[in-house]
Amino acid sequence: MNIILLGPPGAGKGTQARRLVEDRGMVQLSTGDMLRAARSSGTEMGRRVAAIMDAGELVTDEIVIGLIEEQLQTSRGGGFIFDGFPRTLGQADALGDLLAANGAMLDAVIEMQVDDAALVARIVARSTCGDCGEVYNDQTKPIPADGRCTNCGGATFNRRADDNADALTTRLMEYYKKTSPLLGYYYAKGDLVSVDGLGEIETVAGAIAEALAARS
Ligand code: ADP
Ligand code: ZN
Numbered sequence: 001m002n003i004i005l006l007g008p009p010g011a012g013k014g015t016q017a018r019r020l021v022e023d024r025g026m027v028q029l030s031t032g033d034m035l036r037a038a039r040s041s042g043t044e045m046g047r048r049v050a051a052i053m054d055a056g057e058l059v060t061d062e063i064v065i066g067l068i069e070e071q072l073q074t075s076r077g078g079g080f081i082f083d084g085f086p087r088t089l090g091q092a093d094a095l096g097d098l099l100a101a102n103g104a105m106l107d108a109v110i111e112m113q114v115d116d117a118a119l120v121a122r123i124v125a126r127s128t129c130g131d132c133g134e135v136y137n138d139q140t141k142p143i144p145a146d147g148r149c150t151n152c153g154g155a156t157f158n159r160r161a162d163d164n165a166d167a168l169t170t171r172l173m174e175y176y177k178k179t180s181p182l183l184g185y186y187y188a189k190g191d192l193v194s195v196d197g198l199g200e201i202e203t204v205a206g207a208i209a210e211a212l213a214a215r216s
Contacts (some may be wrong), residue, residue, distance in 0.1 A: 001078075054167060
């Protein structure tokens with residue numbers, strides 16, 4: 001199965017993608033993670049996109065489509081989860097073409113619905129494990145008292161440079177202007193399934209599992 005997780009920043013796409021990887025052996029393709037990796041490894045592309053990302057704007061279609069194309073050629077597994085991609089109509093068209101060229105198709109686009117006030121609250125409270133990427137939240141899933149990641153035992157935790165109120169406003173605006181039209185695009189294609197992303201991680205995971213079962 002190949003699926004897209006679609007929703008505004010902070011909707012919980014990354015968290016649910018990690019669940020799907022664990023439970024089903026799917027392969028997570030997160031353009032945000034790929035871009036952050038490119039930054040920390042100091043590549044030319046990483047340097048080019050750093051300021052754009054920190055401001056909360058979208059990097060060019062060309063760059064992210066290139067990243068996805070590369071991954072589609074090298075990764076194998078129980079299907080792909082596209083997390084944070086596509087974010088524009090141009091990216092959506094390109095993904096359709098790339099999948100078709102690989103003899104594959106999209107099985108479902110899962111929209112994770114979360115209201116805007118909840119997004120802001122979630123994002124400013126967010127941190128991730130520096131070793132494994134496990135996501136923590138000051139309110140709902142705090143870093144354990146012993147300072148060790150529950151998943152891997154790591155002891156470094158990071159806050160993203162773009163998880164601040166200013167960049168977040170831009171990220172939300174980019175989402176509404178450029179990404180939210182994809183909801184109509186995939187609805188018209190008959191691929192869209194919407195789930196309530198506001199509940200507990202387990203509840204949302206259950207809703208996604210149900211949605212996928214109904215489509216397979
Ligand atoms: P979010 O929590 O907002 O979903 P991501 O980790 O997916 O964040 O992405 C972080 C940043 O990386 C975005 O704000 C944007 O600058 C860049 N980015 C990630 N994916 C894309 C994409 N598909 N197209 C353009 N820019 C992207
Ligand atoms: Zn960890």
